Amino acid sequence: MSDERQIEPAPSLRGEVRVPGDKSTSHRALMISALASGTSTIEGLSSGEDVASTSTMLQSMGAVRTDKGDQVTLTGPTDGLHASSSDLDCGNSGTTIRLMTGIVSGVEGVHTLIGDASLSKRPMDRVAEPLEMMGSKFSGQGKHITPPLKITGSSSLVGIEYHVPKASAQVKSAIIFAGLSASGPSTVHEDVRTRSATEDMLRHAGIQIESVDIGQGRSVTVHPGRPKSAHWVVPGDPSQAAFFAVLGLVHPNAQIHVNSIDTSAERIGFVSVLQRMGGSLSIDASGLKASSSKLSATEIHASEIPSVDEVPALSVAAAAATGVTSFLDMGELRLKESDRFEGSMRIASLLGCKVWSEGDDFFVEGLGDATLFHDFTIDSGLDHRIVMSSAVAAISGNGGKITGVSTVASSYPNFFEHLDSLR
Ligand code: S3P
Numbered sequence: 001m002s003d004e005r006q007i008e009p010a011p012s013l014r015g016e017v018r019v020p021g022d023k024s025t026s027h028r029a030l031m032i033s034a035l036a037s038g039t040s041t042i043e044g045l046s047s048g049e050d051v052a053s054t055s056t057m058l059q060s061m062g063a064v065r066t067d068k069g070d071q072v073t074l075t076g077p078t079d080g081l082h083a084s085s086s087d088l089d090c091g092n093s094g095t096t097i098r099l100m101t102g103i104v105s106g107v108e109g110v111h112t113l114i115g116d117a118s119l120s121k122r123p124m125d126r127v128a129e130p131l132e133m134m135g136s137k138f139s140g141q142g143k144h145i146t147p148p149l150k151i152t153g154s155s156s157l158v159g160i161e162y163h164v165p166k167a168s169a170q171v172k173s174a175i176i177f178a179g180l181s182a183s184g185p186s187t188v189h190e191d192v193r194t195r196s197a198t199e200d201m202l203r204h205a206g207i208q209i210e211s212v213d214i215g216q217g218r219s220v221t222v223h224p225g226r227p228k229s230a231h232w233v234v235p236g237d238p239s240q241a242a243f244f245a246v247l248g249l250v251h252p253n254a255q256i257h258v259n260s261i262d263t264s265a266e267r268i269g270f271v272s273v274l275q276r277m278g279g280s281l282s283i284d285a286s287g288l289k290a291s292s293s294k295l296s297a298t299e300i301h302a303s304e305i306p307s308v309d310e311v312p313a314l315s316v317a318a319a320a321a322t323g324v325t326s327f328l329d330m331g332e333l334r335l336k337e338s339d340r341f342e343g344s345m346r347i348a349s350l351l352g353c354k355v356w357s358e359g360d361d362f363f364v365e366g367l368g369d370a371t372l373f374h375d376f377t378i379d380s381g382l383d384h385r386i387v388m389s390s391a392v393a394a395i396s397g398n399g400g401k402i403t404g405v406s407t408v409a410s411s412y413p414n415f416f417e418h419l420d421s422l423r
Contacts, residue, residue, distance in 0.1 A: 005405045005416065007394035013254035013422040019241050021046040021234035022262045023411055024169070024197045027054045027095050029232040031103060032205050033074040034063035034081060035180065038229035042072040045234055048411040050093035057100060060084040061107070076229070083109025083153065090115040090147070092337060092382065092410045094122055095170055097147065099198075101127045102174030105136035106181030107153040114148045118337050118382040124149055127174045130162045134178050134186070159184035159224070166332060169194035169266075169307060172220065179222040180207065187221045192303045195266045205230045216303060236261035240412055241288050242270045242310040243388045247422075248290025249279040250320040250370045251396040256422060258288040269305035273298060273314060277321055297323030297366060308333050308340075312389035315344035319351045319373065319393065321366035331360035337407075338383035347386070350376035350400075351393055373397025380404035384411045391419060 026046035031054065033040035045051060055074075059065055061084050062077035081103070088104075090097040090113055097113055101124065104111040114120075123144035132138055137152040138145060159182040164171050167190040176198050179186035193213065199220050203209050205227035211220045241258040248256035261268075263283065271288070274281050277295040281288065295317055302308055311333055318325035333340040345355045345362050352374040354365040367373065375398045380387040384407045394400030408415045 003406050004401065004403045006401050007391050007399055009397060009399050010251070010395050010423045011253065013247065013251050013256060013395070015422045016257045016259070017244050017418045017422065018259045019236045019244070019261065020048060020412055020414075022237040023048060023050060023239070024095065024195055025201070025232070025234045025262065026051040027099060028173075028197050028201050029234060030054050030058055030074060031099060031177070032201055032227045033229065033232070034058040034061070034076045035103070036076045036205060036227045036229040037078050039073055039075040040229040040232065042074065042232045043070060043234065045072050046237065046411070047413055048409065049091055050096060050410045053089060053091040053093050054096045054100070057088045057090070057096065060086060060088065081107050083107055083111055087112045087114050090119055092116050092118055092407065094119065094337070097124070098127050098170035099173050099177060101131060101149070101151060102177030104151050104153050105131045105134060105178040106155070106157055108155050109153055111151045111153060112148060113151065116382065120147050122146060123335060126166075126168065126171050130160060130171070130175050131178055133160050133162070134158055134175070134182060136178070155181065157182040159186040161187045163189045167192040167194050167217075167306060169198070173198040176202065176209070176220065176222045180224055180226070182224050185221050185223045187219055189217065189219045191217045192306050193218045193266055194306045195264065201232070202227060236287070238262050238267040239309045242313045243392050245270065245274060245281055245288055245290045246313045246317045247392045247396060249274060249281060249293045249295060250317055250392070252292055252369070252371055255291045256289070260285060260287045266306050270310040270314060273300050273304060274317060277317060279317075295321035295366070297321045297325040299326045299328065302329040302332065309385065312340055312344045312347065312385045313392065315348045315364055316389050316393045318364040319348040319353045319366050320368070320370040320396070322368040324363050324365045326361060326363050328361045330362060336383070338381035338386060340383065340385065343381065343383060343386045347378065347389055347393060350374065350378060351397065370396040375399050377401040378403070380407055382407050384408045388412065388415055391416070395419065
């Protein structure tokens with residue numbers, strides 16, 4: 001794929017999109033299957049490079065994969081995963097590296113985890129702290145322990161009780177995975193409920209794991225054990241559906257249907273936000289339907305959309321809305337594949353909106369109508385969600401040029417094909 005793309009506006013958009021298998025479920029289906037003894041089957045695995053990085057790593061640690069059509073089988077080694085003599089390349093994928101730090105912590109030997117230029121800037125101290133308490137040893141670059149990482153795993157980890165300082169599904173999951181090979185139970189507390197795929201899927205694979213909701217938060221206790229092989233069916237990815245939801249609403253003449261997706265509460269906060277903005281958006285077992293709507297501004301707090309993956313797309317909705325949309329407590333955006341705090345503001349600003357920030361909050365004064373969006377040029381900064389959000393803005397408004405588009409392959413290789421199929 002050429003690394004630059006000119007997107008022309010579309011007079012109308014109609015049709016159905018099948019978004020890829022959910023990335024979070026896909027990573028975990030591979031990981032849990034590799035930890036199990038025996039053969040697991042996975043249907044609908046994400047075809048993105050992030051999930052391929054997880055698969056390659058697990059294979060170099062002893063798992064065996066075969067593909068037949070849409071079905072993947074993965075066999076975990078009878079005697080468990082072992083340290084690989086080569087570097088484990090996580091590519092662009094934060095979920096791969098953070099979850100794998102938990103897995104390799106319980107595998108004897110030294111593991112070297114590396115990533116691309118974007119991942120090499122992302123902090124791993126958030127997983128290093130709890131995992132070192134459990135008994136693994138970390139070394140990385142600088143104060144925030146950025147990759148490359150060297151992790152010395154241990155077969156005698158201890159269980160811990162840990163309060164995650166800033167709610168994160170990746171940190172919670174790393175501790176849970178390490179907890180499988182600890183000598184006793186581990187408990188993780190989070191102040192805001194993040195996606196529960198790790199807990200739910202491990203329970204499905206026979207692991208004893210308890211969750212208690214407390215206020216807006218949750219405590220999860222995992223007991224050590226080896227998962228059993230299982231059959232996994234991966235639902236559609238709601239975070240990818242979010243791009244088409246915003247597209248269907250902000251484009252002046254659109255009716256878009258997205259296939260069925262994971263509808264767990266922690267994943268579809270963006271739907272309530274867009275409905276509150278006045279969006280004609282419905283979601284049920286058959287999927288998500290969006291059609292052109294007049295949007296008005298709202299206040300969005302990060303806890304409504306834990307993990308904040310959908311914020312760049314929501315900034316395009318804010319740019320098309322009437323009034324000032326507030327994005328509150330969005331500091332975590334700075335630590336994603338790129339600085340998405342700056343990136344989300346930049347998209348809205350390039351479209352012609354007045355934008356400003358105060359601490360971890362930012363504000364977008366919308367133009368009231370996507371037909372008023374400016375033509376623009378943007379560099380993705382190796383961030384798939386910045387590419388897709390920019391493309392949604394360009395096709396809805398007056399076009400735009402995006403550089404660094406090949407990074408969409410990390411999560412959604414067919415994104416542009418699907419986008420064009422709606423013209
Ligand atoms: C993910 C967790 C998220 C999210 C990412 C996927 C996961 O980050 O940004 O796209 O699968 O666990 P947090 O760890 O900040 O919740």
